[in-house]
Amino acid sequence: MNPFSSELWSPYLVGAGIGILVCLGFLLSNKAIGCSTAYARTSGMAEKFVRGDKVKEKPYYKKFIPEIDWEWMLVLGIVVGALISSLLSGGFRIEMVPQIWEDTFGSSQILRFSGALIGGILLGFGARMAGGCTSGHGISGTSQLSVGSWLAFLFFFIGGIVTAVLIYGGV
Amino acid sequence: MLERLHGRKKFQLFLGFLIGVGFGFLLDRGGATDFNIIVNQLLLEDFRVLKIIFTAIITGMIGLHVIVKLTPAELQPKPCQWKPIIIGGLIFGVGFAILGLCPGTAAGAMGTGAIHAVFGVIGMLLGAGIFASVYTNMEDFMADSDLGPITIPGSLEVNKWWIILVFSIILAAIMFFLERAGL
Numbered sequence: 001m002n003p004f005s006s007e008l009w010s011p012y013l014v015g016a017g018i019g020i021l022v023c024l025g026f027l028l029s030n031k032a033i034g035c036s037t038a039y040a041r042t043s044g045m046a047e048k049f050v051r052g053d054k055v056k057e058k059p060y061y062k063k064f065i066p067e068i069d070w071e072w073m074l075v076l077g078i079v080v081g082a083l084i085s086s087l088l089s090g091g092f093r094i095e096m097v098p099q100i101w102e103d104t105f106g107s108s109q110i111l112r113f114s115g116a117l118i119g120g121i122l123l124g125f126g127a128r129m130a131g132g133c134t135s136g137h138g139i140s141g142t143s144q145l146s147v148g149s150w151l152a153f154l155f156f157f158i159g160g161i162v163t164a165v166l167i168y169g170g171v
Numbered sequence: 172m173l174e175r176l177h178g179r180k181k182f183q184l185f186l187g188f189l190i191g192v193g194f195g196f197l198l199d200r201g202g203a204t205d206f207n208i209i210v211n212q213l214l215l216e217d218f219r220v221l222k223i224i225f226t227a228i229i230t231g232m233i234g235l236h237v238i239v240k241l242t243p244a245e246l247q248p249k250p251c252q253w254k255p256i257i258i259g260g261l262i263f264g265v266g267f268a269i270l271g272l273c274p275g276t277a278a279g280a281m282g283t284g285a286i287h288a289v290f291g292v293i294g295m296l297l298g299a300g301i302f303a304s305v306y307t308n309m310e311d312f313m314a315d316s317d318l319g320p321i322t323i324p325g326s327l328e329v330n331k332w333w334i335i336l337v338f339s340i341i342l343a344a345i346m347f348f349l350e351r352a353g354l
Contacts, residue, residue: 007200008200008201008202008219009200009201011201011202011219011220011222011223011226012222012226012346014197014198014200014201014203014223014226015201015222015223015224015225015226015227015229015230016226016227016230017193017197018194018197018198018201018223018226018227018230018231019226019227019228019229019230019231019232019234020230020234021190021193021194021197022227022230022231022234022235023230023231023234023235023238024190025187025190026235026238026244027173027238027242027244028173028176028186028190029176029177029183029186029187029190030173030177030244031187032247033190033194035273035274035275035278036274036295036299038274039274039292039295039296039298039299040299040300040302040303042296042299043296043297043299043300043303044300044303046296046300047300047303058303058304058306058307059306059307059310060302060303060304060306060307061303064303068184069184069187070183070184070186070187071187072187073184073185073187073188073191074187074188074190074191074194075191075274075275075278076188076191076278077187077188077189077190077191077192077193077194077195078191078192078194078195078198078275078278078279078282079195079278079279079281079282080188080191080192080195080282081191081192081193081194081195081196081197081198081199081279081282082195082196082198082199082204082278082279082280082281082282082283083195083282083283084192084195084196084282085195085196085199085200085283086199086204086282086283086284089199089200091199091283092283092284093283093284094284094286095206095283095284095285095286095287096286096287097287098205098206098207098210098271098285098287099206099207100206100207100210100211100271101206101271109287112287113286113287113290114290115269115270116269116270116287116288116290116291116294117290117291117293117294117297118266118269118294119265119266119267119268119269119270119271119291119294120266120270120277120290120291120292120293120294120295120296120297120298121266121294121295121297121298121301122262122263122265122266122269122294122298123263123266123267123270123273123274123277123291123294123295123298124266124274124294124295124296124297124298124299124300124301124302125259125262125266125298125299125301125302126259126260126261126262126263126264126265126266126298127259127263127274127295127298127299128259128298128299128302128303129255129258129259129262129302129309129313130255130256130258130259130260130263131249131250131252131255131256131259132249133263133273133274133275134224134267134273134274134275134276135194135273135274135275136249137249138224139224139227139228139231140231141248141249142228142231142232143227143228143231143232143234143235144232144235144246144247144248144322145232145248145322145323145324145331145334145335145338146248146249146251146320146321146322146323147248147251147318147321147322147323147326148248148249148250148251148252148253148256148318148320148321149248149249150323151251151253151256151257151260152256152259152260154260155256155257155260155261155263155264156260156263156264156267156273157213157264158260158261158264159260159261159262159263159264159265159267159268160213160263160264160265160267160268161213161214161215161264161268162264163213163264163265163267163268163269164210164213164214164268165213165214167268167269168210168214168268169214
């Protein structure tokens with residue numbers, strides 16, 4: 001079983017806490033919590049490093065300027081916050097191949113890393129096409145009762161559930 | 172007072188970081204930084220992740236609308252471009268299941284020592300970069316189905332507090348039945 005179990009908090013407590021953070025972001029920073037634009041900006045920064053300033057001419061990067069902004073710092077904070085939490089709970093551990101993946105595809109690290117890369121490409125592309133991710137649409141957008149965000153939330157999970165059942169469902 | 176706070180750029184970056192630390196901490200305590208917990212949610216075997224999201228929506232929905240009522244702050248709903256949302260949402264969903272994490276929780280998973288999540292993050296950078304490169308070819312497609320930043324109470328022409336009440340009851344009822352069913 002999952003070794004994290006004993007360190008897990010009630011999902012209702014965690015959810016209420018996240019809802020309060022969404023409100024704080026709005027009140028203190030006038031920002032809706034979201035993560036996926038940080039990836040687009042970082043990608044632009046990396047491209048700028050390789051190809052120079054002409055990257056800034058791409059229409060998409062005129063809309064999402066490749067620079068460190070509030071959301072970028074938020075995503076950096078998520079890494080640090082999860083690190084602190086897992087160190088305090090003792091849940092921190094180096095994980096190469098997660099359990100359910102191993103049950104389905106075996107313990108090959110190369111296979112899992114390739115799968116994670118492909119999954120990541122689809123996530124990054126899909127999130128930018130849909131205009132947000134599980135936090136930007138799924139929590140902040142739905143909380144604002146945005147029609148597009150509820151639609152996105154629905155299709156994230158339809159795509160996710162069908163794919164998960166097809167891939168891991170036989171376990 | 173809040174507007175002056177919003178204008179302090181460097182302090183805002185620090186605030187973003189602090190809220191991120193809180194978010195990452197909670198995601199980890201909720202189990203959402205764990206591939207197995209996310210995949211078990213997508214397999215509909217353990218509803219922990221949806222319980223977190225539903226509770227966050229109820230809290231955020233009530234809180235945000237109270238803030239809008241009491242302060243000069245305004246909501247910033249995203250445009251409803253329904254075609255790219257449906258297609259992009261499904262592509263996102265496929266990646267969600269394969270990586271077993273999403274953009275926020277993958278960042279958190281890296282913090283908990285998940286090396287495979289690093290490859291997911293590299294993939295997301297590539298995917299976002301690919302989208303930025305093909306964006307010029309897709310601008311028409313993106314704009315074509317844009318209904319603007321519409322909201323549910325606005326489209327239905329119903330008082331938003333009724334929608335908030337009804338949605339809170341529905342989400343709470345779903346969670347109540349999930350608990351009773353032992354999920």
